[in-house]
Amino acid sequence: MKSFLISIIFFFSSLSYAQNSYNFFFELTAESKENIEIEKSNKTYRSTSSEFSDFINSNEILQIEKAYPNAVLERLQRIYKLKLRDSTFVENFKNKKEIKMISAVDYPDLRNSYPNDYFDEDGNSNTALDLIKAPQAWQITKGDSTIVVGIVDRGYDKNHEDLKGKIVKEIELGNKSKSDHGTTVAGSLAAITNNGKGFSSIGYHTKMAMTTGIYSLEKGLDSISKIPGIKIVNASWGFCGSTKSQRLKRLDSIIEKVRERDVLVVAAAGNGIKMRCTLDEEEKVHGYHFPASYDMDNVISVTSVGNKFPYGHYTEITKKAGWRDCHEHHPFSGYNIPDNCHTHNDKVDIAAPGIKVNILKKNNEYSSGHWGTSQSAPMVAGTAALMLSVNPDLTAKQLKEILLNTADDIYHLPCNEKFKGLIGKGRLNAYRAVLTAKCMKESDGKLDLIIRDAVDDFGVEPYEGNNYDWQSPDIWIRNKNDGKVYDYEETIKFSRKEEKYIYVRITNNSCKTSTGEEEINLFWGKSQEDLAKTEKSKNQTHKEKRLLLGEQITTEKIPVLQPGEEVVLEIPWKTPNPRKYRKTENPNSFHLLVKINSDQDKIKENKNWDLVDKVVSDNNLAWKKIEISRK
Numbered sequence: 091m092k093s094f095l096i097s098i099i100f101f102f103s104s105l106s107y108a109q110n111s112y113n114f115f116f117e118l119t120a121e122s123k124e125n126i127e128i129e130k131s132n133k134t135y136r137s138t139s140s141e142f143s144d145f146i147n148s149n150e151i152l153q154i155e156k157a158y159p160n161a162v163l164e165r166l167q168r169i170y171k172l173k174l175r176d177s178t179f180v181e182n183f184k185n186k187k188e189i190k191m192i193s194a195v196d197y198p199d200l201r202n203s204y205p206n207d208y209f210d211e212d213g214n215s216n217t218a219l220d221l222i223k224a225p226q227a228w229q230i231t232k233g234d235s236t237i238v239v240g241i242v243d244r245g246y247d248k249n250h251e252d253l254k255g256k257i258v259k260e261i262e263l264g265n266k267s268k269s270d271h272g273t274t275v276a277g278s279l280a281a282i283t284n285n286g287k288g289f290s291s292i293g294y295h296t297k298m299a300m301t302t303g304i305y306s307l308e309k310g311l312d313s314i315s316k317i318p319g320i321k322i323v324n325a326s327w328g329f330c331g332s333t334k335s336q337r338l339k340r341l342d343s344i345i346e347k348v349r350e351r352d353v354l355v356v357a358a359a360g361n362g363i364k365m366r367c368t369l370d371e372e373e374k375v376h377g378y379h380f381p382a383s384y385d386m387d388n389v390i391s392v393t394s395v396g397n398k399f400p401y402g403h404y405t406e407i408t409k410k411a412g413w414r415d416c417h418e419h420h421p422f423s424g425y426n427i428p429d430n431c432h433t434h435n436d437k438v439d440i441a442a443p444g445i446k447v448n449i450l451k452k453n454n455e456y457s458s459g460h461w462g463t464s465q466s467a468p469m470v471a472g473t474a475a476l477m478l479s480v481n482p483d484l485t486a487k488q489l490k491e492i493l494l495n496t497a498d499d500i501y502h503l504p505c506n507e508k509f510k511g512l513i514g515k516g517r518l519n520a521y522r523a524v525l526t527a528k529c530m531k532e533s534d535g536k537l538d539l540i541i542r543d544a545v546d547d548f549g550v551e552p553y554e555g556n557n558y559d560w561q562s563p564d565i566w567i568r569n570k571n572d573g574k575v576y577d578y579e580e581t582i583k584f585s586r587k588e589e590k591y592i593y594v595r596i597t598n599n600s601c602k603t604s605t606g607e608e609e610i611n612l613f614w615g616k617s618q619e620d621l622a623k624t625e626k627s628k629n630q631t632h633k634e635k636r637l638l639l640g641e642q643i644t645t646e647k648i649p650v651l652q653p654g655e656e657v658v659l660e661i662p663w664k665t666p667n668p669r670k671y672r673k674t675e676n677p678n679s680f681h682l683l684v685k686i687n688s689d690q691d692k693i694k695e696n697k698n699w700d701l702v703d704k705v706v707s708d709n710n711l712a713w714k715k716i717e718i719s720r721k
């Protein structure tokens with residue numbers, strides 16, 4: 091009874107301690123590492139630099155220690171773990187010249203590897219560009235300023251600070267229009283990126299040409315597709331088809347000429363009922379909208395998906411739970427009809443974010459809550475421009491085929507089940523499309539499968555981002571087997587009877603298709619040190635005080651993966667019981683490690699390396715800290 095009481099007291103005291111501390115990692119600069127060695131003496135911290143000693147002790151520090159004491163890699167030796175009583179003191183560390191970077195454990199600092207206009211004022215990333223994997227695509231190419239995408243529209247703000255110099259040619263047709271629609275479309279396609287203003291755009295360095303004025307838009311399509319060098323035209327407009335319509339007949343003959351010129355037309359599918367095209371009420375299918383709905387090799391019809399909310403997030407506006415990949419109702423698309431969405435029908439080819447997206451508006455203004463397939467189409471057109479920058483020989487037909495064949499299937503999401511076959515091949519995956527385009531032109535013939543250490547790990551070895559805790563976004567754990575829908579972890583509630591589910595995402599980051607013989611090893615360890623021992627002694631478990639501190643969970647085959655393709659593996663796991671670890675420092679904390687084994691993509695070995703050295707040095711290894719609660 092007595093020992094039971096003591097452990098209860100210990101539990102509560104450690105809990106209150108945890109509530110009053112804030113954890114950070116900081117990295118000393120390479121120069122200052124020579125002069126600063128931090129160690130504890132009595133209750134204060136000492137550094138070889140007395141000025142630095144005074145500084146650290148003035149910040150109510152609870153603890154400083156080397157984050158990876160056994161690491162061999164020089165950079166890892168400069169990283170310290172810091173525990174502060176008051177989080178506001180972190181500002182002092184940010185300003186210190188000896189400190190290269192400081193970041194909180196759960197707040198990844200991505201500013202070094204992303205464009206400087208990728209984040210809003212609150213530090214939130216551009217979720218639409220996250221979703222289409224734009225940052226990964228930009229690792230392959232940021233586009234080419236000699237590639238010009240045509241836009242057929244009415245009017246735009248040529249002096250907008252985030253567009254200036256981007257529109258290299260303008261064709262005026264008819265009288266001037268007051269429309270601002272072209273500003274929004276051009277911004278979504280290729281707003282100036284990494285200029286510290288406004289937003290980033292998928293097209294990055296891509297340039298544009300635009301037709302403006304009050305005129306027939308189909309005439310604009312004809313004019314712009316004649317410009318030598320233009321191989322992609324964006325049409326964020328359209329009209330309903332009727333075989334009797336003179337206007338459609340005119341467009342029929344123009345689109346035929348555009349095809350002969352080998353120009354790709356990326357067209358908005360339409361904004362649902364508001365477009366007033368005939369709707370099949372029974373089937374809930376929208377009527378055809380042109381040019382989007384032409385069944386041609388050089389025309390792509392683009393509808394929308396959301397980009398913003400995690401699945402199950404209820405929004406007051408739609409009175410529904412939505413998700414970033416859902417083609418879903420929104421209240422603006424027309425006339426309060428509950429099931430109305432942006433246009434979906436059997437002519438739609440692909441979907442891209444078009445709900446709650448960022449746009450440019452005239453007079454240097456911006457908006458972050460915009461909707462419309464007018465914004466979805468330019469994301470596809472901008473991706474096509476990146477593809478041309480790595481493979482200028484691609485035809486319109488090839489561009490379309492690659493974009494469709496590399497799209498991510500989103501029909502398995504419950505919110506999209508009712509749209510089966512009506513929102514195209516899936517959601518745009520810019521990374522996979524651009525990589526595939528590049529691989530058609532050149533390949534080094536080497537396989538490279540990856541699992542990421544952090545969101546800003548693009549497979550480059552070693553990983554040198556600022557996410558010091560290596561919180562892999564490619565490993566997550568769920569209480570139920572729903573992890574292919576919800577790709578983030580939750581706190582696991584221990585159960586004696588039920589298995590929990592680990593999810594592991596593997597991506598083929600090379601031009602070589604994998605064989606299907608590659609596999610993963612999955613380990614768990616109580617602490618990072620336990621994990622290191624478990625990994626080293628292969629399949630053997632080791633015991634201390636009759637406690638299991640880690641073991642291999644499973645070995646699993648990786649299916650054949652095409653360039654840029656990913657797979658999510660689902661692994662059931664009977665978790666350890668955290669109650670058995672109640673006398674350890676962090677009873678609920680456990681670690682998972684994934685190792686990719688492949689004859690063609692071998693893990694780098696160095697006998698001096700600790701596990702942490704190996705994890706950052708090789709993209710075949712990643713780990714994740716997880717929590718298992720007692721009930």
Ligand SMILES: [Ca+2]
Nearest residue numbers: 207282287289
């Ligand atoms: Ca910008």
Ligand SMILES: [Ca+2]
Nearest residue numbers: 538539691710
């Ligand atoms: Ca690899």
Ligand SMILES: [Ca+2]
Nearest residue numbers: 705708709711
């Ligand atoms: Ca790694």
